[in-house]
Every structure is written in C-alpha cells, then in structure tokens.
Amino acid sequence: MLLPRFSAWVRTALSVIGAVALLALPDSPRTTAAAAQRQAGLGAAVPRDPQARSVLRRSPARARALIEARQRRLDYVPGEVIVKFRDGMTSVRRQRALTALRSRPSVSDLEWHRNVALLYDPTEPDARVLARQLNAQPEVEYAEPNYLVRIRPVSNAVPLDVNEAHPAATPNDPAYSAQWNLSALDMPRAWDINPGASSDVIVAVVDTGVTTVNQSFNFPYWDGSSIRTISMPFAISPGLPASRHTRSRDFAFWDGAVLDVDGHGTHVASTIAEATNDMSRAAGIAYNVVVMPVKVCTGFWDEQIIRSSLNIPGRADEDDPGCTFMDVAQGVEYAAEQGAKVINLSLGAEFASTRLRDALDFAVRRGAFIAIAMGNLFEDLNPTVYPAKYAELFQGAMSVAAVGRSLATRASYSSTGSHCEIAAPGGDLGDFIFQTTLAEPGHNSVSPNFTLFGVFGSQGTSMATPHVAGLAALIISQRPGITPAQVEAIIRATAKDIGAPGKDNDFGYGLIQPRAALFGLGIRK
Amino acid sequence: MRHLAIALTVLVTMAVSTLPVRAQPVADPSADQQVQPKPPPPPAKPQPKPVVPRRNPKPGVGAFGLFDSEWMTAKDTFDAVFETSQLRGVGFGAGGFNLFRGLFARVTFSKTSESGTRVAIVNEEALPLNIALELKLNTTEIGGGWRVPLDRLGRYNAYGGGGLLFVSYRETSQFAGPDDDSRESFTGYSMFGGVDVTVWKLIYAGAELQYRLVPDALGEGGVSREFGETDLGGFVARVMFGVRK
Numbered sequence: 001m002l003l004p005r006f007s008a009w010v011r012t013a014l015s016v017i018g019a020v021a022l023l024a025l026p027d028s029p030r031t032t033a034a035a036a037q038r039q040a041g042l043g044a045a046v047p048r049d050p051q052a053r054s055v056l057r058r059s060p061a062r063a064r065a066l067i068e069a070r071q072r073r074l075d076y077v078p079g080e081v082i083v084k085f086r087d088g089m090t091s092v093r094r095q096r097a098l099t100a101l102r103s104r105p106s107v108s109d110l111e112w113h114r115n116v117a118l119l120y121d122p123t124e125p126d127a128r129v130l131a132r133q134l135n136a137q138p139e140v141e142y143a144e145p146n147y148l149v150r151i152r153p154v155s156n157a158v159p160l161d162v163n164e165a166h167p168a169a170t171p172n173d174p175a176y177s178a179q180w181n182l183s184a185l186d187m188p189r190a191w192d193i194n195p196g197a198s199s200d201v202i203v204a205v206v207d208t209g210v211t212t213v214n215q216s217f218n219f220p221y222w223d224g225s226s227i228r229t230i231s232m233p234f235a236i237s238p239g240l241p242a243s244r245h246t247r248s249r250d251f252a253f254w255d256g257a258v259l260d261v262d263g264h265g266t267h268v269a270s271t272i273a274e275a276t277n278d279m280s281r282a283a284g285i286a287y288n289v290v291v292m293p294v295k296v297c298t299g300f301w302d303e304q305i306i307r308s309s310l311n312i313p314g315r316a317d318e319d320d321p322g323c324t325f326m327d328v329a330q331g332v333e334y335a336a337e338q339g340a341k342v343i344n345l346s347l348g349a350e351f352a353s354t355r356l357r358d359a360l361d362f363a364v365r366r367g368a369f370i371a372i373a374m375g376n377l378f379e380d381l382n383p384t385v386y387p388a389k390y391a392e393l394f395q396g397a398m399s400v401a402a403v404g405r406s407l408a409t410r411a412s413y414s415s416t417g418s419h420c421e422i423a424a425p426g427g428d429l430g431d432f433i434f435q436t437t438l439a440e441p442g443h444n445s446v447s448p449n450f451t452l453f454g455v456f457g458s459q460g461t462s463m464a465t466p467h468v469a470g471l472a473a474l475i476i477s478q479r480p481g482i483t484p485a486q487v488e489a490i491i492r493a494t495a496k497d498i499g500a501p502g503k504d505n506d507f508g509y510g511l512i513q514p515r516a517a518l519f520g521l522g523i524r525k
Numbered sequence: 526m527r528h529l530a531i532a533l534t535v536l537v538t539m540a541v542s543t544l545p546v547r548a549q550p551v552a553d554p555s556a557d558q559q560v561q562p563k564p565p566p567p568p569a570k571p572q573p574k575p576v577v578p579r580r581n582p583k584p585g586v587g588a589f590g591l592f593d594s595e596w597m598t599a600k601d602t603f604d605a606v607f608e609t610s611q612l613r614g615v616g617f618g619a620g621g622f623n624l625f626r627g628l629f630a631r632v633t634f635s636k637t638s639e640s641g642t643r644v645a646i647v648n649e650e651a652l653p654l655n656i657a658l659e660l661k662l663n664t665t666e667i668g669g670g671w672r673v674p675l676d677r678l679g680r681y682n683a684y685g686g687g688g689l690l691f692v693s694y695r696e697t698s699q700f701a702g703p704d705d706d707s708r709e710s711f712t713g714y715s716m717f718g719g720v721d722v723t724v725w726k727l728i729y730a731g732a733e734l735q736y737r738l739v740p741d742a743l744g745e746g747g748v749s750r751e752f753g754e755t756d757l758g759g760f761v762a763r764v765m766f767g768v769r770k
Contacts, residue, residue, distance in 0.1 A: 189702065192700050193656065478654055478655060479645070479652055479653070479654060485647075486645075486647045489645075489647040489648065490645045490647065490652075493645070493646070493647075517645075518654070519643060519656065519698075519700065519705070520643035520644050520645045520652075520654040520656060521645065521646060521746075521747045521748045522606065522658050522696055522698055522707070522747045522748065523599075523606055523696055523707075523743065523747050523748055523749055524694075524696055524707045524709075524745065524746055524749060525704075525705055525707055525746045525747045
C-alpha cells in the first residue's frame with residue numbers, strides 16, 4: 001500500500017527538480033507577493049530603497065562588512081568587535097576606554113545586547129587589532145573580534161536513493177528504512193517508552209532557520225545581468241508544520257519571518273522533531289516537541305539577497321552557511337529566555353569566545369540543555385572547536401562527536417579532544433543521515449523557489465548533535481522539572497562505552513543509548 | 526555488620542533470659558554467731574503446696590499464619606525504587622514442637638510484593654521515570670531452634686533459632702524487553718527469636734524478630750549496583766497466629 005504512493009511521490013519530485021529524487025512536495029498554499037506583503041506586516045519586501053534596506057538585521061555598512069568577510073574568507077567580521085565593560089563603569093569611563101581606538105568612537109555608537117556591546121569601527125578593519133587595543137583598557141572586561149562560525153557539513157544535500165526506501169513496520173514513514181541511525185539506536189523500543197516526547201518541551205534550533213510561513217516575498221535579486229526585485233516563494237516543511245513552531249526569531253538576515261534558504265537548519269530540526277508515523281517522508285526522534293526556529297546563520301541565498309539589496313552585482317560565494325559569534329550568542333540567550341528546554345547548536349569555529357561562553361552559561365542557568373557539535377575538522381589538523389570546547393565547563397551542555405554506521409568507529413571527519421563528551425550517529429563513508437529538508441534551488445536559478453522539500457542525506461557532527469538534542473527532549477518530557485545537569489548525567493551514565501575504556505577523546509563517554517536513558521534502572525537491572 | 530551485631534545481641538539476650546535460674550548457695554549467717562536461745566516456735570501455718578517441677582511437655586504440631594514487616598538491608602536501593610525500604614508480607618507456616626527438650630522445627634512461606642517506578646540515579650539522587658516496576662518476593666524458610674517456657678504452666682514461651690532461606694525473586698517492569706526483567710532464586714540465612722503465648726486452648730499468638738542475610742542477590746546491575754548494595758535480606762518483625770496441639 002505504501003510503496004505505490006511512495007513511488008508516486010518520487011515520480012512527482014523527479015519531474016519537478018530533475019535528477020534530484022524527492023519524496024514529497026509541499027501542499028501548502030503559495031500567496032502572491034502582494035498578498036504576502038499584506039499578511040506579513042513585517043516588511044514583506046525589500047525594495048532597493050535605503051529605507052526598506054533597514055528591514056535587514058544589519059546596517060548597510062555592517063552588511064557590506066559581513067559580505068567582505070565572506071569574500072575574503074576572513075575569520076571575523078571586519079571592524080566589528082564585541083566589548084564587555086567591567087561592572088560599574090560609567091558612560092564617561094566607557095568613553096575613556098573607547099578613545100584608545102584611532103577612530104575615537106562614541107559610546108552612543110555601541111550596539112548593546114544585554115550587558116555586552118557590539119562596536120563597529122570601519123576605520124580599522126582588523127578586528128583583532130581593535131580587540132587588542134580595547135583589552136588593554138582597565139575599563140574593559142574583555143573584547144574580542146566578532147568571529148565567524150562556519151557550518152561545514154562534510155557532505156550535504158544527497159537525495160535519498162529511492163531503491164533504499166522500503167515501507168517499514170515501525171514507524172510507517174516510507175524513508176524510515178533508510179534512516180539506519182534511528183534503528184541502530186533502537187529508537188522504536190525507545191518510542192515504546194516515550195512516543196516522541198510532548199508539546200510541553202520546546203527545542204530551539206539555533207541554525208540557518210526553519211521556514212515558518214507559507215508565503216512569497218519580493219526580494220532584490222541578481223539575475224545574471226541586473227538587480228531586480230522578484231517574488232520568491234517560501235513554504236513550511238511538511239515534516240515540521242507551523243502548529244509545532246513557536247517564538248521563532250531571526251538574528252541574522254532580517255526582522256521578518258524566519259526563512260531557511262539553506263536547508264541545514266531544517267535538516268537538523270527534522271532529526272529532532274520531524275513528524276513521524278504519518279506515512280510520509282522520514283521520522284524524527286522527538287516528534288511531538290515544539291520547535292523554536294532561531295536563525296543565526298545565513299546561507300548562500302541570504303547573502304545573495306543582502307548583496308543585491310546593497311546594489312552589489314554578481315553572485316555570492318559558493319560557500320557554506322556562516323554566522324557571527326554575536327548572533328549565535330544572542331540566539332542562545334533568546335532561546336533560553338523564551339523557554340526552550342533544549343538548544344541545538346550544530347555549528348562551531350576554531351576561535352575561543354568569552355561572549356559565546358557566557359551565553360551558554362546563561363542558557364544552562366535558565367534551564368536549557370545544550371547539545372553542541374564537536375566539529376568536522378579532524379582531517380584539518382583537528383583544531384579545538386568552539387563552542388563545543390565550552391561544553392565541558394557546564395553540567396547541562398554536551399559536545400557531540402559523530403560515528404558512522406558501524407556505531408563503533410569515529411566518523412573520519414569528527415573532531416576529537418578531551419572535551420568530547422558523547423557520540424551519536426553522524427554518518428560516514430557515504431552512509432548519510434536522511435531527513436526531510438529544503439531542496440535548495442540551484443545557485444544559478446533565475447527564479448529561486450524555496451517550497452520544495454525532500455528527504456536528503458547529510459553527514460557531519462551537525463547531524464549527530466540533534467540526536468542528542470532529541471534524546472534530551474525525550475528525557476525532559478518523561479521527567480518534567482529535570483535540570484540540564486541531570487539530563488547530561490543520564491545521557492552520560494547510559495552511554496555505551498566505545499573506543500578506549502572509559503571517557504576518551506574520540507567518543508567521550510560513548511554512544512548515546514536512548515532506550516536505556518528512558519528506561520532507567522530497576523533494582524537488579 | 527551493624528545489623529548482624531544487633532541481631533546477635535537480641536538473640537543472646539533472649540536466650541539468656543530463657544535459661545532456667547539455678548539456686549545459689551548461701552552462707553549460713555549463724556555459723557559464727559553465739560548460740561542464742563531459740564525463740565518460741567511460731568504458730569503453725571498452713572503449708573504451701575510443694576512446687577512440682579514442670580515435666581517436658583509432649584511433642585506436638587502446629588500451623589500458623591504470619592505477617593511480616595521487613596526493613597531491607599539494601600535501604601538506598603529500595604528507597605529509590607519504592608520510596609520506602611520497609612516491605613510487608615504475609616504467609617503461613619507449620620512445624621513440630623518439643624521434639625526433644627524444647628527443640629522445634631518449622632517451615633514458613635511468606636510472600637511480599639511492592640510497586641514502584643524505575644529511576645535514574647544522578648549524584649545518588651533517584652529520579653523516578655514513571656515506568657512501573659513490580660517486585661515479588663516469595664521466601665521459604667526451613668528453620669529450627671529451642672523453645673522454653675517462661676511460666677509454670679507453659680503458657681508463655683520464648684524461643685530462638687536459625688534457618689535456611691530460599692528466596693524467589695521476581696522483578697518486572699513496564700516496557701521491559703526479554704532481558705530486562707529478573708526472575709531468580711537466592712539462598713540465604715536467618716536468625717530469629719521471639720515469644721508466644723497461648724491465647725485460648727490450642728490457639729496461640731507470637732511475635733518474632735528475625736535477621737535475614739541473602740548475600741550477593743543484588744548489586745550486579747540496576748540501582749543496587751549504583752549504591753553498591755548486594756544483600757536482599759534485612760530485619761523482619763513478625764507476628765503470628767496459629768494453633769498447636
């Protein structure tokens with residue numbers, strides 16, 4: 001019964017996007033651009049006039065700086081520095097500290113985020129110099145460049161081989177049989193105990209976003225010869241319906257609805273929460289939770305739109321999604337403030353950041369468990385990746401390594417280090433983690449469409465991390481009131497020790513065991 | 526060990542209290558004194574009846590029902606799962622009395638069950654996971670000891686002894702897989718002491734303290750391993766009602 005329906009989806013999908021095999025098409029309505037503008041109320045369009053550009057999160061100058069960073073492959077945003085003044089510093093004292101900089105900026109130029117300020121100094125593009133000068137001032141607790149986090153999936157957007165998909169007994173989602181990671185973790189028996197958590201648990205996905213509207217927006221766009229405004233349709237992922245979104249927020253692109261134009265965020269969110277047992281697409285681990293999409297990273301299409309809105313001709317770099325530490329920190333704090341009990345951070349960079357560390361501290365203190373990707377840089381000299389490194393500082397945050405299909409060996413790309421705490425399937429050697437996500441339009445598309453979704457495979461610690469976040473959500477729903485530290489303790493205590501005996505640098509305490517974590521302990525067993 | 530020491534103290538105290546009292550020789554205080562004239566003899570009084578030594582009663586048999594309350598040695602384990610380490614049970618038994626100079630032998634069977642929840646242990650704190658867990662303990666005891674009368678008529682008796690325990694252990698949990706439940710049998714030991722009283726004709730009631738030792742029954746996994754507790758025994762307070770002839 002399932003197989004013909006499944007094949008029909010595939011045929012339909014193939015007809016739409018050519019060789020890419022898709023399992024499902026959205027059935028969401030697409031409104032016209034005009035209707036979108038009426039409905040959105042948040043600035044549904046970004047015409048190329050200066051006033052409308054303010055819809056973008058960043059000022060034009062700062063947006064240009066970010067684009068420059070991407071083009072030059074800098075590790076930080078030129079001219080941007082994060083400053084935290086010591087407690088009790090008056091405005092006069094802060095101003096005194098700022099006069100140490102060549103441009104002598106005013107305290108009124110500071111952009112405050114809670115008790116931390118962002119300073120943009122276009123006269124000194126090297127943010128490391130700015131940070132060094134500010135750190136020398138007695139009024140400054142710390143100053144650091146606004147580093148760029150890159151999301152570097154080892155492999156992305158691999159469509160599911162239709163031959164792999166067979167109807168599975170449990171769950172009944174047609175692509176479940178390709179989700180080796182879920183069956184390897186014995187998720188069906190874990191779901192017997194706790195069927196997908198509950199809507200009481202909010203899981204924040206701090207990433208490239210998860211589209212929250214079925215709507216079209218007018219955006220400026222370089223069509224290959226000129227910049228013109230075109231209508232771009234967006235749709236909510238069928239695996240993550242709007243009824244399961246809450247308090248979404250965009251810190252990276254604009255002040256409007258959260259839009260995922262990359263697919264990374266949707267893939268991660270689907271691993272955590274994709275609708276399951278609905279006889280369509282794939283399964284997620286905690287399929288009843290509510291997702292809080294927090295967009296802190298921009299992808300190719302975000303940057304293409306930003307460039308065009310700044311009248312910069314040409315196309316953005318073919319680059320992986322990126323985000324600034326400041327945006328990530330804000331996103332983490334926002335998620336905790338808005339009641340997220342779990343925060344997924346499938347991102348990282350090689351730079352330490354006190355700002356980011358403080359944000360994690362804030363979130364854990366507010367009762368949020370945080371799963372953080374170890375990073376995919378083992379084969380790139382295996383540098384220490386942040387914020388994963390900070391997980392060891394907090395009982396309630398865990399750094400997540402990736403294992404391949406054997407579940408016994410570290411994925412070749414998975415970063416290692418003494419701060420590694422837990423391991424989960426992330427795919428390796430062509431064994432991908434399949435989830436429903438956006439079928440990103442080709443970068444040369446004349447009319448980009450963000451309404452197509454399918455089951456795609458990716459691999460990376462980005463994919464391993466949501467397994468831990470999903471498990472945390474299951475534990476929290478089973479034991480309301482549990483603290484992040486207790487969640488971490490349960491995950492650690494029930495992990496299967498793999499690799500070197502005891503905690504090790506490759507797998508931490510071992511491979512997560514969802515059923516054991518949920519089943520707990522009896523008297524003798 | 527503390528429990529064992531307490532049990533031994535209780536048993537020794539009870540045993541000593543049941544020993545027959547022997548007459549102590551008393552020195553004649555008049556030996557060193559001068560001979561005094563004998564006082565006039567007191568007026569004659571009726572002589573009390575001579576005390577007749579109680580003869581060994583005849584052997585008999587009896588049967589009884591019992592109620593147990595057991596304070597488990599693995600206190601932390603049972604507290605975590607059941608929020609109490611005191612288990613209650615019911616049972617019955619039968620035995621032979623006065624087989625030889627107060628010797629008795631008995632067989633008892635008691636049944637205990639308790640409901641709790643599986644837990645996660647975090648920093649020695651138990652977090653209930655709302656997964657039902659049922660425990661059933663069936664304990665068979667084969668024991669014996671000595672029983673002595675505390676009064677002339679043999680209505681009140683004290684006894685002490687020991688026995689072998691055979692404990693059938695069954696632990697089942699909601700959502701359990703084939704290997705998750707536990708059905709095992711363990712062997713242990715008991716020491717006990719108590720008193721009984723004939724209430725009416727053949728009917729008697731008794732109270733007993735027992736110390737049970739069931740070593741290495743726990744501790745291989747589960748909560749008991751987390752707490753390092755291995756003994757399935759404990760202190761038992763028991764009341765009995767029965768008939769004997």
